[in-house]
Amino acid sequence: MMFGKEDLGLSLSLGFSQAHHHSLQLNLRPSLIPSSADSCSSFHKSSCNHVSTPSDPFRTETRSFLRGIDVNSLPSTVDCEEEAGVSSPNSTISSVSGKRSEREAINGDEIDIERACSRGISDDEDGDTSRKKLRLSKDQSAILEESFKEHNTLNPKQKMGLAKQLGLRPRQVEVWFQNRRARTKLKQTEVDCEFLKRCCENLTEENRRLQKEVQELRALKLSPQLYMQMTPPTTLTMCPSCERVAVPPNASPTVDPRALRRPVPINPWAHAVRPRS
DNA sequence: ATCAATTAGAGCTTTACTTCA
DNA sequence: TATGAAGTAAAGCTCTAATTG
Numbered sequence: 001m002m003f004g005k006e007d008l009g010l011s012l013s014l015g016f017s018q019a020h021h022h023s024l025q026l027n028l029r030p031s032l033i034p035s036s037a038d039s040c041s042s043f044h045k046s047s048c049n050h051v052s053t054p055s056d057p058f059r060t061e062t063r064s065f066l067r068g069i070d071v072n073s074l075p076s077t078v079d080c081e082e083e084a085g086v087s088s089p090n091s092t093i094s095s096v097s098g099k100r101s102e103r104e105a106i107n108g109d110e111i112d113i114e115r116a117c118s119r120g121i122s123d124d125e126d127g128d129t130s131r132k133k134l135r136l137s138k139d140q141s142a143i144l145e146e147s148f149k150e151h152n153t154l155n156p157k158q159k160m161g162l163a164k165q166l167g168l169r170p171r172q173v174e175v176w177f178q179n180r181r182a183r184t185k186l187k188q189t190e191v192d193c194e195f196l197k198r199c200c201e202n203l204t205e206e207n208r209r210l211q212k213e214v215q216e217l218r219a220l221k222l223s224p225q226l227y228m229q230m231t232p233p234t235t236l237t238m239c240p241s242c243e244r245v246a247v248p249p250n251a252s253p254t255v256d257p258r259a260l261r262r263p264v265p266i267n268p269w270a271h272a273v274r275p276r277s
Numbered sequence: 278a279t280c281a282a283t284t285a286g287a288g289c290t291t292t293a294c295t296t297c298a
Numbered sequence: 299t300a301t302g303a304a305g306t307a308a309a310g311c312t313c314t315a316a317t318t319g
Contacts, residue, residue, distance in 0.1 A: 133286040133315055153279085175316060178279075183314085 136176070140166050144173070148180050 136144070147154075147162055154162065154177055156170075163170040 135287070135315080156278095172315080174278090176314095179314065179316085181279090182281080 134172070136168075140168070144176055144180070148177065152181055152184070153177065 143166060144162070147158075151158070154173065159170045159173050162168075163173045166173065
């Protein structure tokens with residue numbers, strides 16, 4: 001599946017030096033992370049509302065004009081390039097700011113024209129050495145995402161096909177997949193860290209509880225009268241083979257002996273449900 | 278071919294300031 | 299003169315395309 005050889009294996013070793021070097025091995029295998037959230041988040045967070053400035057009609061006009069431009073796309077005519085005065089390495093205008101949601105909202109014809117402009121890119125179209133950054137269109141991103149869901153790596157044939165379909169250079173497709181893999185990995189690392197944090201908290205809590213129990217037992221031991229009246233300890237008998245706490249069958253007459261014979265697993269992860277989406 | 282680390286452009290938000298009714 | 303609304307610019311932040319080794 002997706003994580004073939006890119007599996008992110010987080011391994012945590014918690015060493016307890018006083019407890020026969022018991023170590024806790026966590027081998028966390030990542031699973032598929034929904035990609036829609038992170039990849040499209042930027043599309044949903046714009047909230048800036050530009051309001052016309054009555055006092056500055058020229059600026060207002062300019063701004064509203066710029067707002068309608070898809071920065072990912074080349075203008076449909078030479079005029080557009082003259083207006084923008086920018087030629088990116090990918091022959092896309094990317095120096096004009098504007099709300100993406102509004103840009104996306106422009107009518108279909110315009111979009112088509114702009115999309116068409118963004119294709120047919122060649123490397124030698126610009127002599128500008130400055131790095132102008134392409135911003136992939138929503139459609140391009142969606143197609144790449146879809147493709148990534150199917151396979152997170154590309155063979156040369158797939159790469160070429162995708163590049164052709166999207167009107168991008170194969171190198172761009174390659175880079176996109178590389179960055180996408182990195183994003184996935186980072187996301188998974190964050191999830192794993194959260195999980196480990198919760199595990200740690202649970203262990204700390206468990207430790208605190210056990211310390212308290214030890215203290216109580218010591219206190220009881222120090223008062224012999226109480227100690228003699230006590231029933232034998234009912235907890236903390238470690239089964240040497242399975243390393244689980246076993247409760248002696250005669251521990252308490254009120255409890256089902258079958259249940260008591262069964263070792264009680266120590267499960268510090270009990271409340272740390274590992275998120276896997 | 279792929280990765281990790283890094284760079285840098287673009288777009289968005291926040292904030293401080295100005296202008297004006 | 300004080301006040302609030304609206305506009306603007308700059309700083310800072312996030313995201314991500316692209317580069318480097």
